[in-house]
Amino acid sequence: MTAPNHYENFPVGSIILPRKLRRPIHAIYAFARTADDIADEGNTTIAQRQQQLNKLKTELDCIAQGRQPETELMQQLYERAIAPYQIPLQPFYDLLSAFHQDTEKTRYQNFGELVDYARRSANPVGRLMLHLYGEHHPQSIAQSDGICTALQLINFWQDIAIDWQKNRIYLPQDDMQKFNVSETDIAANKITPQLRKLIAYECNKARKMLHAGAPLGKTLKGRLGFELRMIILGGDRILQKMAENHYDVFLQRPTLDKRDWIKLIKRAFLKK
Template identity: 50%
Template sequence: MDVDQYENFPVASVLLPKALRAPIGIIYQVVRTAADIADEGDWSPAERHARLADFRAGLDAVAARRAAPVHPLLFGKLAGVIAQYKLPLAPFYDLLHACGQDIDTRRYADRSALLDYCRHSASPIGQLMLHLVGAATPENLADADAICTASQLISFWQDVAADWEKDRVYLPLADMRRFNVTEAQIARGVVDDAWTKLMAYEISFVRTTLVRGAPLALRIPGRLGIELCGAIHGGLRILERIEKTGYDVFRERPVLNTFDWCVVAVRTVVMRLSRRVGVEAGSLEGNA
């Protein structure tokens, strides 16, 4: 779980309401610390799991309203945020579960398995944001899950080459077999008809998922709603960039340039003023 690439974490956004910057910053520190245990340093898998177990003990202490045995200052701040905003602890435990997966799991058998990982690693961020603003209704939570899942999948498809260097493949193995794409092809960065069809299929699913959750941005008022509109159109624009390269994510990581950000800004304003998403989800069957 690469928090630095985590589009779901609007820590530094100028649109983020000032009152939310401190609590979100503390939540970010907690997630960053756990992610570093799973991904950084030279620890063995067993040592990483042991450190995550210690970290879980810190969450357990917050739940029990007692001093944490590890990272006492950090968990003390988290306890304050949880008490002030009445945040649930379940999303934090889900994030820890994802960190444990990062240690042991480097391939995903099928889309269901990948989405289960996203449910633990991405969805909790949206859930916590909604609880922070008192908008955690069932409808909003479902849409936030869709947006956060799509955000994470977009980062995976941007980083196919970089993840391969870390011996990670997030493309579902069942999908790779279906489209006759091999790991050897990823290693060589081969962009052929099989690869194009696979990526078109994956991107169609992501676009459908992102658009499904987009109405949330129109229900959230103020600057946070604008932030969400921008995140949605930023994600959609990255998908367009991948498509325009012919799905070649090997030669250069698809990112947004100045012109792209201008497009995102215009689309964000239009979405906010028109109260319409302005994008229709494509048919998955059409790209199968």
């Protein structure tokens, strides 16, 4: 998963996960990946993108009404994940809602709007994983939401330059005003002292959310807990790299390399 997208911080369906969960997870990921690509990739118009997303929603409606979906994508989602694990449909509707929003909303007034977006774009993924694992405790769900929201925010901050090319700014408008940062500063593709402080400020909020949810990595036992610890450590490492680069996301987009993953695996194992 090398393309910049909402799921690159979720190595779902890896060989670390229990074998029995790989098929449903792959089906869920295929749905999310397809919907995300509809919203983000290609040269189709906004109306065409929304039409394609609405077709997926219609297929979900078929499942909700007890009818057979038409496309292979949705048939596999139903047969491999939804039906055998009795997965609620709301997380899938939430994902489509977020992707639909991506086709038309390019600015966010405040942090609350970003959190609401993450509630639908990222949190459903964590909730679906918990459901498959059989974990339904409210605290676990809340911690999962915090982790997923943090990862979504981290993805935004590492992709500021890339998102600008799509005419999207996820930095809250009120925070930009607070730190005296303008869209012209972002368009210049060069870090400024004000923008550096703003990104550091936003990263600090994401870090606090990530760490608040981190205990879930120990609550969940076995392979899923191990993978979640890796995900949490990976998000934290991205934040560290941003700090090490003095938050200059224009000069170099922070990513995890092979050496990072080796260290993360060791740390995830020791933190069990």
